[in-house]
Amino acid sequence: MSAVVWIAAASLAAWLWLLVGQGFFWRTGHRLPLRREPKRWPSxxxxxxxxxxxxxxxxxxxxxxxxxxxxxxxxxxxxxxxxxxxxxxxxxxxxxxxxxxxxxxxxxxxxxxxxxxxxxxxxxxxxxxxxxxxxxxxxxxxxxxxxxxxxxxxxxxxxxxxxxxxxxxxxxxxxxxxxxxxxxxxxxxxxxxxxxxxxxxxxxxxxxxxxxxxxxxxxxxxxxxxxxxxxxxxxxxxxxxxxxxxxxxxxxxxxxxxxxxxxxxRLADLWRMVARSAYAQLRHNPALLVGTVAGLAVVYLAPPVALFAGLVTSRAGAVVCGGLAWLVMTVTYLPMLRYYRQPRWLALTLPATAFLYLLMTVDSAVQHYRGRGAAWKGRTYARPDTTAPEESRP
Incomplete structure (x- = not known):
């Protein structure tokens, strides 16, 4: 089996586990629990x-x-x-x-x-x-x-x-x-x-x-x-x-x-929203950054790449594993699109969106090491164990 098939198989295995083993995260029915009005309303x-x-x-x-x-x-x-x-x-x-x-x-x-x-x-x-x-x-x-x-x-x-x-x-x-x-x-x-x-x-x-x-x-x-x-x-x-x-x-x-x-x-507005805290989510850890980038690539980018590569090279294993992984990915994204009242075809764009998030995460790390990480509305915050927050220049 080629490397492409192995990666596609790993991606499919990851998606099968995410489908049933990650708290059914993709379901959107988790709303306010059953409730009754209290006898006395608290302040x-x-x-x-x-x-x-x-x-x-x-x-x-x-x-x-x-x-x-x-x-x-x-x-x-x-x-x-x-x-x-x-x-x-x-x-x-x-x-x-x-x-x-x-x-x-x-x-x-x-x-x-x-x-x-x-x-x-x-x-x-x-x-x-x-x-x-x-x-x-x-x-x-x-x-x-x-x-x-x-x-x-x-x-x-x-x-x-x-x-x-x-x-x-x-x-x-x-x-x-x-x-x-x-x-x-x-x-x-x-x-x-x-x-x-x-x-x-x-x-x-x-x-x-x-x-x-x-x-x-x-x-x-x-x-x-x-x-x-x-x-x-x-x-x-x-x-x-x-x-x-x-x-x-x-x-x-x-x-x-x-x-x-x-x-x-604009994309720039969304980019700033995500990038300002993405590297903080990874605890400013380079090893976690590398692992996250690799994980995003295998889980989200590999399925469409393997599918199209398999079609071009006539490798059935890549086509089957890549296609099935992309299918599971798409199916799990549909409930969220429905919650946001968006067309179902957007589910096919999730690999492209994941690639954007990958770039945002890398940019978050780059900005951190340039001293401009976690910037928001005129303030830039450093790592809590290094220096105190300070005002950034306009």
Whole structure:
């Protein structure tokens, strides 16, 4: 057997295992669990870190202020050094729409060892604790909530006894590049962190989606968040791990009532979104980078290459193994495309999208070693064990 056949066979074996052995990650039916309304609705503080979010705030903030929640709730928007009038706009929106009480505050620049977002979250949580809320809703400034979103999140947490309930917001899919890249982003995330495994008590898998995290206040104190994760670039996964390590019961699933309104119209926008944290996900480890690149090549790129190479060279083994591996890959991607209401033929483009992610991951490592890794909105964060975060030049 030629090397092409062996690689195609390895890819097929990997896909057969992924199909049934990775928590059925490709299924998209993992939504908020069965829930019932509590007899007494607990108090909730909504913490929104915001840095230069004037473009999306008119859509997202009113959706929080007008939540149909039977208990006491209020919103704390933390203006993280914005230069576009985010804080002033938030106050104007609150005056216009009314609804839940809004506090707008600013913590100043983050100290050494803190990322800007987590410093803002810490400031918001500190203000909220003065009101002694039972739950904290940590949500990003680009996330829009349906009117019953908070009610449903709290009902799920109280019914299931969860310390953390997180929803992966439905990302915007409008432009050509968003259609190609965004569903695959969620698909790859679910493959890495199968949702069904996350909810297991005592299990090792832990993750959350930072755009929408409902967290019990006492669980946050037990886990010492956000202080214990103050330097984390991938803060949502770090938060979930900290809560689970402290004995918390966590849950993550896909959203029906929560949407991201941030546009990523160009490939460059999506590239920055992925590349800023891809190498951090690999713990800045060159060996893990090499293994990831090789794994992406064997699992995602080898099937179509083997299929076409086999057709050209008349190698039946390459055709069969490559074709079957590509078929399984395509079938597992279809549910995510259906969730995002995209045409089924896009499933055939997953190898090309995986190749883009491979390039983004390599670029993330290159930018890291050039000192420009984990850059976001004017800040560049180094490895937590090297130097403290510092402002980058325009």
């Amino acid at each position: 909730v503080a909504v913490v929104v870190p915001a840095r230069d979010e004037a473009e999306v705030l008119p859509t997202s903030l009113p959706s929080l202020l007008t939540q149909d929640y039977p208990g006491h709730a209020e919103v704390f928007l933390v203006d993280d050094g914005s230069s576009d009038g985010t804080g002033e706009l938030a106050r104007a929106l609150a005056e216009r729409h009314g609804g839940l009480p809004l506090t707008v505050t600013s913590p100043g620049e983050p100290p050494a060892g803190w990322t800007g977002k987590l410093w803002a979250v810490r400031h918001g949580m500190s203000l909220a604790r003065a009101r002694e809320p039972e739950f904290l809703l940590l949500t990003d400034a680009d996330i829009a909530h349906r009117p019953d979103s908070l009610r449903e999140l709290v009902a799920a947490a109280t019914s299931g006894g969860y310390d953390l309930v997180s929803l992966m917001a439905r990302l915007r899919v409008v432009s050509l590049w968003e259609r190609l890249v965004v569903p695959a982003f969620v698909y790859f995330f679910a493959q890495l962190y199968p949702f069904r495994w996350i909810a297991r008590k005592g299990g090792r898998t832990a993750a959350a989606a930072g755009g929408c995290v409902l967290l019990r206040a006492d669980a946050a104190e037990r886990a010492r968040v956000p202080d214990v994760i103050r330097h984390a670039v991938i803060d949502d996964v770090a938060l979930a791990r900290a809560v689970k390590r402290a004995g918390g019961h966590i849950w993550l699933g896909l959203a029906d009532r929560v949407d991201s309104v941030r546009p990523y119209p």
